[in-house]
Amino acid sequence: MLDQPRTTRDRDDVAVGPRVCQDRGMPPVPDPQGELENLLAEALARFDEGGEPAMAAFVAAHADHAIALERGIRRCREMGLLGALPGAASSAHPDRLGDFRLLRRIGGGGMGVVYEAVQEPLGRRVALKIIRPELLFFEGARERFRREIDAIARLEHPAIVSVFSAGEHDGVPYFTMEMIDGITVDQACTGLHDRDPAELRGEDLRALLVAPDATGVLFTGSWWEAAVRVGHQVALGLRHAHLRGIVHRDIKPSNIIVTPHGQAIVLDFGVAQVRSASDLTRSGATPGSPAFMSPEQRRGQATDERTDVFSLAASIWQMLTLRRPFRDGDVVHVDPVLQGLRAQNRAVPPELDLVLRTAMDRDRDRRYGDMGAFAEDLQALLDRRPIRARPLGLRLRALRWCQRHRTLATASGLLAAAGALMLVVLLVVQERARADLEAANRLLAAAKAEVETEQLRTRESLDTTLEALHSGLVRLGNDQLRAVPQAERVAHGMLQDAAALFRVLLRRHPDDEQVRWRGGRALHALAMSYERQGQMGKARQALDEAITVLGTEQPGSATLRNVRGHAWKTMASWIVHDDDAAATQRALEHAEADFADDSRDPARRAETLRALSDLSSTRSFTFDERADPKGVEHHLRQAVERQRACMALGVADEKDPELLVMRLTNLGKFLQRQDRVEEALAVLGEALELSKSLPERSWPPPAVYTAEVQEAIGSALVNRKDPGAEPLLRECVAARERAVEQFPDNLEFRIRLAGSVHNLGRFLHVLERTEEALATFRQARAIQEQALAKSPQHPVALDFMGKHLEMIGYCHSLRREGQPLIEVATALSALPSRDPRRALRVADFQLRAWLFLGKSDGGLLDAAMAQLVVAEQRGLTAAQLPARGFEALEGREDYRSWRERVGKVGPAAK
Numbered sequence: 080m081l082d083q084p085r086t087t088r089d090r091d092d093v094a095v096g097p098r099v100c101q102d103r104g105m106p107p108v109p110d111p112q113g114e115l116e117n118l119l120a121e122a123l124a125r126f127d128e129g130g131e132p133a134m135a136a137f138v139a140a141h142a143d144h145a146i147a148l149e150r151g152i153r154r155c156r157e158m159g160l161l162g163a164l165p166g167a168a169s170s171a172h173p174d175r176l177g178d179f180r181l182l183r184r185i186g187g188g189g190m191g192v193v194y195e196a197v198q199e200p201l202g203r204r205v206a207l208k209i210i211r212p213e214l215l216f217f218e219g220a221r222e223r224f225r226r227e228i229d230a231i232a233r234l235e236h237p238a239i240v241s242v243f244s245a246g247e248h249d250g251v252p253y254f255t256m257e258m259i260d261g262i263t264v265d266q267a268c269t270g271l272h273d274r275d276p277a278e279l280r281g282e283d284l285r286a287l288l289v290a291p292d293a294t295g296v297l298f299t300g301s302w303w304e305a306a307v308r309v310g311h312q313v314a315l316g317l318r319h320a321h322l323r324g325i326v327h328r329d330i331k332p333s334n335i336i337v338t339p340h341g342q343a344i345v346l347d348f349g350v351a352q353v354r355s356a357s358d359l360t361r362s363g364a365t366p367g368s369p370a371f372m373s374p375e376q377r378r379g380q381a382t383d384e385r386t387d388v389f390s391l392a393a394s395i396w397q398m399l400t401l402r403r404p405f406r407d408g409d410v411v412h413v414d415p416v417l418q419g420l421r422a423q424n425r426a427v428p429p430e431l432d433l434v435l436r437t438a439m440d441r442d443r444d445r446r447y448g449d450m451g452a453f454a455e456d457l458q459a460l461l462d463r464r465p466i467r468a469r470p471l472g473l474r475l476r477a478l479r480w481c482q483r484h485r486t487l488a489t490a491s492g493l494l495a496a497a498g499a500l501m502l503v504v505l506l507v508v509q510e511r512a513r514a515d516l517e518a519a520n521r522l523l524a525a526a527k528a529e530v531e532t533e534q535l536r537t538r539e540s541l542d543t544t545l546e547a548l549h550s551g552l553v554r555l556g557n558d559q560l561r562a563v564p565q566a567e568r569v570a571h572g573m574l575q576d577a578a579a580l581f582r583v584l585l586r587r588h589p590d591d592e593q594v595r596w597r598g599g600r601a602l603h604a605l606a607m608s609y610e611r612q613g614q615m616g617k618a619r620q621a622l623d624e625a626i627t628v629l630g631t632e633q634p635g636s637a638t639l640r641n642v643r644g645h646a647w648k649t650m651a652s653w654i655v656h657d658d659d660a661a662a663t664q665r666a667l668e669h670a671e672a673d674f675a676d677d678s679r680d681p682a683r684r685a686e687t688l689r690a691l692s693d694l695s696s697t698r699s700f701t702f703d704e705r706a707d708p709k710g711v712e713h714h715l716r717q718a719v720e721r722q723r724a725c726m727a728l729g730v731a732d733e734k735d736p737e738l739l740v741m742r743l744t745n746l747g748k749f750l751q752r753q754d755r756v757e758e759a760l761a762v763l764g765e766a767l768e769l770s771k772s773l774p775e776r777s778w779p780p781p782a783v784y785t786a787e788v789q790e791a792i793g794s795a796l797v798n799r800k801d802p803g804a805e806p807l808l809r810e811c812v813a814a815r816e817r818a819v820e821q822f823p824d825n826l827e828f829r830i831r832l833a834g835s836v837h838n839l840g841r842f843l844h845v846l847e848r849t850e851e852a853l854a855t856f857r858q859a860r861a862i863q864e865q866a867l868a869k870s871p872q873h874p875v876a877l878d879f880m881g882k883h884l885e886m887i888g889y890c891h892s893l894r895r896e897g898q899p900l901i902e903v904a905t906a907l908s909a910l911p912s913r914d915p916r917r918a919l920r921v922a923d924f925q926l927r928a929w930l931f932l933g934k935s936d937g938g939l940l941d942a943a944m945a946q947l948v949v950a951e952q953r954g955l956t957a958a959q960l961p962a963r964g965f966e967a968l969e970g971r972e973d974y975r976s977w978r979e980r981v982g983k984v985g986p987a988a989k
Contacts, residue, residue, distance in 0.1 A: 120190055122134050123155065123187070181196045198255065205258050226353055237316070238342070239345050241257045259344055261336045261338040261339060262337055265333035277426040294340060297343070303426055306398040310343075313394075314453050315620065316343075323662050325353055327390075328386060330387050373390060456468055568824060571605075574601070595629060595630070606621035612870075613873055626647065645670075660701065667701075681729070681730050682730050689734075695714045695715075696715065733774065740787075741784070747766060756799070766791075790807070794808075797838075811839075826866055833866065856890065881907060901925070904928065907921050913953055915950040916950070921943075921946045922947050922950070926965065926968070
């Protein structure tokens, strides 16, 4: 039966290295080996940027390490990674690396080198990055390269490059990424360096791509708008990384690429800081590119999100002016350089100047608190809305002026001292004025009382506005219209209007708690509306904004904590399927802290139990059902018990019966998957009776709940070949078809319809009605393709699509049809997955096709072997290997070697 996908949380064992002392205010621990590693990496990066002269100048500037650096550089030349030795013949780069044929070198940095390569025998074009072999002699280099792989692999965002695979060949680690066509911001600045940036347009950036089909909003409008759009896209991608505990630490123009389709993508996570692996960062090291480092990076201090805010703002600055914002040694004197921004590009609006100065403030406590706030102001610039950044106060500007002009400040101080003498003379005059001042104070007190009266009237007016917004837009759009067929778009539009109005109020009353919690609730409702339409990118952006508005600090009124707890609860339910256990745990802990309430008030206690029941249900998904079924069952039963306890308090809420149906259904599905059929049927029977009594005004429609329970009961009867399963499953399909017809924009209804059709196909398959089963599975696939067309990265739709394809493959296998089986294997392998068993099934389908086609296509054997390697890379263990099925490969040496490697991982296969 198809349920919400579950993921196995693998725990990576991380070697513990020296701790970062700067975070605790201690002096850095001397590390000569680490210093030499960083110097060599920087020398190689200088060669990539400026060739031999730049690298030679860098070595000369570090005379104390010149001999060691020259020795390391010579080794790199000998390995064909840095040009040839004088008089020696050497290829520009290695020809092959394992299954990859290297075509050309397309980039490099201090840590690694990137090649364009073709993965054989798949024929897939990829970008392949290897660690510089010379750096393998240094402690920590392999861990840092592995950290880059881990950092990118856990991310999934349009603005972050995707990782395909990773491995090691002849002791050299590597990983492959999506091959991206485009141009880096640094290349764009170089190509336009002789132009006046004030006269450039977004079209000039498109022209540099030399791609006739280059399109997108990014290339429209003025040059400064194009630069801000690039920065905004990158900021959203980095915010996605920051929420998952990853700080890039090397944002620069050469690490930002713009594709012909108008998408900015972040590259090179080679020096990223992953919080769970922070011990791998050597004390005193300052990874990153000096020209775009924040002041704290240069000083070797701890880094956080604000470090990336600084570097991204510096990159936008270069794109706006076509030159670097400061020289390598000038990063601590940011203010005078930034004051020249509009002098270098007169088209830049003053608000953009202020946003960049705020993001690049040398005091990171005065920068944007996180990348989300920076992205919000960038979007505000494009929307011509007010920004949140504010100029520095007069006192702070005066202090920084004194720091930059010490001589002049000293002279000014002496003049001030002389002026103090004059004050003595003025004291006599001041005494005479004291009486006048007292009279003025009495007048001021009267005016203050009048102002307080006016503020009270303003407060009453604000409360009226808030209640009108909530009742007229949020409640109508979120609770009432969404239950009306064909009215989803109207409801969504009302929620968008409500969010826009609350944003205005939040800018005017940022510290008003009632504005904050009502605004947070409106943004949360908008996020849920986006989710129902499958627009998960916009949904998460709106939910992030809601949490930011509500604040992450625990203090606050009970109402604010409750609204914020629900936002964190929704966040946990979304990211639990992202294979990011740490982020899920943080979200759950935030929600539990907000819902912690020992109030004796029955209504508040009921709300707390209702929320904790939902959290228990979400926690069940954090366990691997195969490895820890008891943990899953504990939380599912706890969810049911808490919901029953909530209803026992007697506080009427129309949602409670629906929630109990959901909790019972989830528990029944689990028991069915554990082959505890009798227990499952008892639990599901209670859920079915309860679902039939739900009022028609509820949302989702009661028929959807009933269909869910009927589907679960039917699936429990499938393995028994009970004929009573078929009418239940067909009735469920009919109910879901009606829901999709009534609510065409609700993506979840469409995904679940495909799942119900799939479960009907499983029943037909068990009864060996193969022809009917195949047609049914094809119908499920077609419906799921409609859902994925709306939301290509929807995790549930992708998981269900994989199951549809697997069952179609099994049907073709029963019919001994080779060519259709190849098509299914190809489609299945193209789906994103981290499950090694998925790759094993693809390999099995390819071997069966080879057998059905008369053993004539040797390429199928190679393709199957490649899939087995993919399964190994995804963490395949011996326990996951089938007892038989790969006999056709037993004569191959690479297969025997693969079996030996996999046999050493995990318990032996039985």
